[in-house]
């Protein structure tokens with residue numbers, strides 16, 4: 607309890623999520639005193655702009671967390687695993703964007719529109735931010751669940767290159783440059799593979815293609831990304847037995863994940879009512895008039911905060927099921943914005 611504005615550290619400030627975070631911190635209501643920017647030793651001394659001021663990036667070290675109230679971590683899993691407990695030990699509350707702690711029982715997994723109360727349930731002083739694919743849909747699904755009681759989710763994702771970090775974005779642009787001028791490409795098996803040469807973080811060329819893979823291989827052929835959608839949805843919604851089936855696919859989009867969803871509920875649903883309900887839910891925008899060509903697409907949604915929902919239909923074969931298509935910016939609500947919202951809830955604790 608004090609009148610001092612809390613000190614924030616942004617760890618991973620130079621990365622894909624970190625860059626969006628600095629933009630978000632510069633445009634949302636300013637609730638922070640000092641903002642410290644942290645990355646690896648490679649970036650130490652670099653100057654980045656936040657809130658209109660240039661700030662020097664510091665190399666990560668235990669001392670960098672001294673006096674920090676809230677530390678956002680936008681770094682790879684192994685870096686969070688090592689450094690988040692050190693930051694917490696030094697007195698910071700950590701909001702972690704990696705997958706390092708998401709399923710730990712003593713770490714809450716928070717989406718403010720769905721389970722804000724979990725922010726206070728943090729015995730290790732670490733709070734996890736969900737995976738971007740789960741986050742891109744869960745605000746809308748959470749609103750439908752509150753009304754109808756969710757029992758099953760079947761999800762197909764259309765995930766953007768930036769979900770694989772800055773390297774994913776660079777790879778997509780490099781590949782597009784290599785295929786853009788040859789109008790014969792995409793007409794013979796193997797011609798695009800030969801033209802792009804560098805696959806970057808993807809297992810197949812992304813330019814002129816779709817790739818049915820995101821993450822690492824887990825048991826029985828599932829990808830880590832598909833298991834995250836299942837496990838994290840269950841934890842956030844408090845539905846440990848929710849039936850979830852996900853197929854995660856990478857598409858040649860720079861930023862903004864899209865998902866086609868078949869959701870089944872415990873009661874009958876009505877498409878118009880679902881449309882109204884979603885339209886009145888915080889963080890959700892309904893854009894659903896196919897006669898006028900109106901539905902969300904990633905290039906129109908990128909850079910915006912809400913989850914955009916369209917193509918809302920009641921299943922032809924099951925009156926308890928809805929089919930819908932939604933888009934969410936994986937670097938904003940899917941990562942940086944949700945983290946910023948959680949951090950703002952913490953900032954209130956420090957200043958109230």
Ligand SMILES: NC(=O)c1ccc[n+]([C@@H]2O[C@H](COP(=O)([O-])OP(=O)(O)OC[C@H]3O[C@@H](n4cnc5c(N)ncnc54)[C@H](OP(=O)(O)O)[C@@H]3O)[C@@H](O)[C@H]2O)c1
Pocket residue numbers: 617618619620621622623624644645646647648649650666679680681682683685703704705736737738768769770771772773936937940941
């Ligand atoms: N991209 C998405 O859509 C998305 C969405 C949700 C969550 N996430 C998660 O957010 C995290 C960051 O993802 P990203 O896409 O922003 O990755 P990225 O573009 O590769 O950036 C990684 C960041 O981590 C820093 N870093 C790397 N090794 C470090 C070390 N040893 N010590 C300190 N800092 C280190 C990098 O600093 P240098 O520049 O100095 O190397 C950089 O700032 C990951 O856990 C990712 O899974 C990503």
